[in-house]
Amino acid sequence: MAFSFAIxxxxxxxxxxxxxxxxxxxAFARPGGGKVQNFVANLSEEAKEGDLQELxxxxxxxxxxxxxxxLTTGLGKxxxxxxxxxxxxxxxxxxxxxxxxxxxxxxxxxxARPKA
Numbered sequence: 821m822a823f824s825f826a827i828x829x830x831x832x833x834x835x836x837x838x839x840x841x842x843x844x845x846x847a848f849a850r851p852g853g854g855k856v857q858n859f860v861a862n863l864s865e866e867a868k869e870g871d872l873q874e875l876x877x878x879x880x881x882x883x884x885x886x887x888x889x890x891l892t893t894g895l896g897k898x899x900x901x902x903x904x905x906x907x908x909x910x911x912x913x914x915x916x917x918x919x920x921x922x923x924x925x926x927x928x929x930x931x932a933r934p935k936a
Contacts, residue, residue, distance in 0.1 A: 855883055856910035857903045859932040863887070864923040865895040876902045879916065880909020901932055 860872070869887045876882060883905050888897040904910040910931065918929040 854907065855903055855905055856907040857901050857932040858910050858913060859930055860900045860902055860917075861898065861928040862925050863896055863898050863900060863927065864925055865898070867896050867900075867923055869900075872900055872902065875917070875922070876913050879904075879913040881905050 858876075860876075863872075867887065869885050872887060873882060873885050876885065881904065883903040885900065885902050887900040889895065890897055902910075902913070904913070914929050914931065917927055920927050920929075
């Protein structure tokens, strides 16, 4: 069980009103789970998030797909993060897609390391 505390503030410049709201959110962890993020490397510049969702979605329910893009050109930077709701699905994707040919390149798929 995880607890989080959120404070939402809203202010109106014209009315000079500041409004505060407090909420306590409770999330229950799923058995055998917890979200797991995979790091996907060696993607082509032309790869699209939708294509990755379709490819990685075969192995389980996805929480998020993030593909890094160059801000000026909009082209992919060659890597992405794919987040699953449970670790078994993430591991299935690694087992099947690591070394898989995709868009004339060989993908590398592994569990993402946490930020240092």
